[in-house]
Amino acid sequence: MRTIVGIATPMGFGGVGIVRLSGNDALTIIAKMFNRPLQPRHATLGLINGKNFTDTALVIYFPAPHSFTGEDVVEIQAHGGWHLINRIMQTTIEHGAVLAEPGEFTRRAVLKNKMTLTQAESTLDLINAESDAELQNASRLMSGELQTLVTAIENDLVDARAQIDAYLDYPEDLDSPAVPMQSINRAKDTLSHLLSTARHGQIIKNGINVCIIGCPNAGKSSLFNALVGDNRSIVTDIAGTTTDVITEKITYQGVKINLIDTAGIRDNATSAIEQQGIARAKSVLQTADILLVVVDATTRVMLDFPHDKKHLIVYNKSDLCPDVPKDGIAVSAKTGHNVDLILKKLVEMVTVTAPVGNMVNLTNERQTNLLRQAHDLLNTINPQASLDKISADITLALSYVGKITGSDVDERTLDEIFSRFCLGK
Ligand SMILES: Nc1nc2c(ncn2[C@@H]2O[C@H](COP(=O)(O)OP(=O)(O)OP(=O)(O)O)[C@@H](O)[C@H]2O)c(=O)[nH]1
Ligand SMILES: [Mg+2]
Known part of the structure; x- marks a missing residue:
């Protein structure tokens, strides 16, 4: 070379x-x-x-x-x-x-067994990390945790296939069941467990998209500025001040949060600018992970929002009106009261529900897709089916898994993986 x-x-x-x-x-x-x-x-x-x-x-x-x-x-x-x-x-x-070529140093390191393919792919997570949560997960990926788990899946499947093949060759020599469902199920369990971390992995990698919505003048932009710690968005006492979608990244407790300020939503907007702003607000709130619904505590007029989405209701201007309904928390963008609590709750809302346990989180889309394909395939295995068919299905599942561990990768896949690297890595 x-x-x-x-x-x-x-x-x-x-x-x-x-x-x-x-x-x-x-x-x-x-x-x-x-x-x-x-x-x-x-x-x-x-x-x-x-x-x-x-x-x-x-x-x-x-x-x-x-x-x-x-x-x-x-x-x-x-x-x-x-x-x-x-x-x-x-x-x-x-x-x-x-x-x-881009990533060629790392590619050679993989070829010479200096690191595994999953470790090589994790290098990007480590280098691109922008928060402690990302760094922590990338360190776990780099230490080889994912490789160990995926190799365990691979071993279970190789084992299962070997048993089936042995039975096919010498059926009279074996009295154990022909289809080793135990190994197959163990592989499937590890796969589902890993896949269940993907959502959290995405949050770690991309951050939580929090969309601030509410009626005009509720204090959305004031709260946005208080959360960001900067006078980023224009605040006035005129209803309909914000017309664009304004975003800013912050981190809280090591988690990335993408905060999005939007136009106050109302039906009777007359100016074309405000109408467009409201249309944008309605569209961007659909893609948010969490809606931060801001209500003016002095009027308590609540915007109609999609309740099936994760949301946190805050009653702003609590400096003027400290008593608020129980469905939300009292905050004040003006005094800073409970602004930190909002961040704490937002992070809790995504991490409490995340089935992370003690596992490394999947952050790589390619790996996630392959694991999903392997999982779905194993799910279709019917112990009553012909042994040839089961053996072939396991072989296919192994080929998906092998594209992660590196035991079944072709040049084209490697080209694809390393083309995402920068020159010099
Ligand atoms: N007393 C008090 N006033 C506040 C507070 N938050 C915002 N305001 C005032 O409320 C008015 C509207 O604030 P904005 O932050 O512009 O409200 P908005 O929801 O972004 O409004 P639009 O962009 O027009 O939808 C301004 O006069 C702010 O100074 C607060 O916590 N306490
Ligand atoms: Mg505003």
């Missing part, structure tokens, strides 16, 4: 920028552009030389197989200017390296 090169740090201006080489020629290439000899796993300070430039850099050589990719790896830590780093990369290419 050719020696690849990539920029490991983000493109921009920084103190340090890292260029990484991986492959058999890594050491030969660096020797042509660095003025000092390298010792394995030692940082060596020296000069990097290219056409029309020189930079002081720290260079580290990780000999195969004890490197990230399992190949010879050389890491050049130079000054972090994007042009300089690009020129260093070009120089390695002039000396024989080829530009790495």
Whole structure:
């Protein structure tokens, strides 16, 4: 395999920028552009030389197989200017390296068994994490929890199929039941358990979409601003102030919350702008995970909203009217009273109902779809069916599961997985 090169740090201006080489020629290439000899796993300070430039850099050589990719790896830590780093990369290419494809370093690491496919896919979760909840789940994925669970499913299915095949070959030798439903059911249970974490996994990854709705002037934008901690949305005493959908991301207790402020909904809006705003509000509330229904505590006029959706009712302006009906909580955007409680309740509403237990959560759509297909297929297995048919179904289920563990992946699937990575990873 050719020696690849990539920029490991983000493109921009920084103190340090890292260029990484991986492959058999890594050491030969660096020797042509660095003025000092390298010792394995030692940082060596020296000069990097290219056409029309020189930079002081720290260079580290990780000999195969004890490197990230399992190949010879050389890491050049130079000054972090994007042009300089690009020129260093070009120089390695002039000396024989080829530009790495997106995710190629990680792909090689998987090929050399330095990490499993699920760990490789989890790298993206780790790098893209924006909250503690994401980070925590990504760490569990990276530690191999998912791989262990999916491998257990795989083992159960291989076991079940082996028993069936043995029975098919020598039916007279076996007195155990021909269809090992126990193994099949165990695989199915692990699959359902894993699948039940997907919803929570999505919440961890994408955050909770909370749509603030209510009648005009209830104080939605004031509350939105109080929750965000910034004067993001315009507030006036004129009913119909907000006409656009305004969103802002916050995190609370490590969970991402996407807050959405909307136009006050009323039937008698006259201006075309407000009418459009109301139409947008009605449409966006449909896609929300939770509706935060804001009611003016002084008037108690409640908006008609879809009650089958998860919702939290708050009576705002409690500074003017502290006694509120029991179906909601008293809050005040003006004084900040109970604003924190709203966030606490919102997070509780999604985490209390989440069947997480002590399990790692599925966050990857590809993996979730494959597990769902395997689960649905196993569900259709009828112990009375012909053994050939059952064996074939198990084989198909195994092929879905194998696309997650890596035991049954083709080049095209790998291309697809790693194309989602950035260059240099
Ligand atoms: N006393 C008091 N006044 C508030 C409170 N929250 C909002 N207001 C006032 O209520 C009025 C309307 O506030 P907004 O936040 O613009 O209300 P809104 O629901 O976003 O209104 P629209 O965008 O027009 O639908 C403003 O004059 C605010 O100052 C509160 O907790 N207490
Ligand atoms: Mg508003």
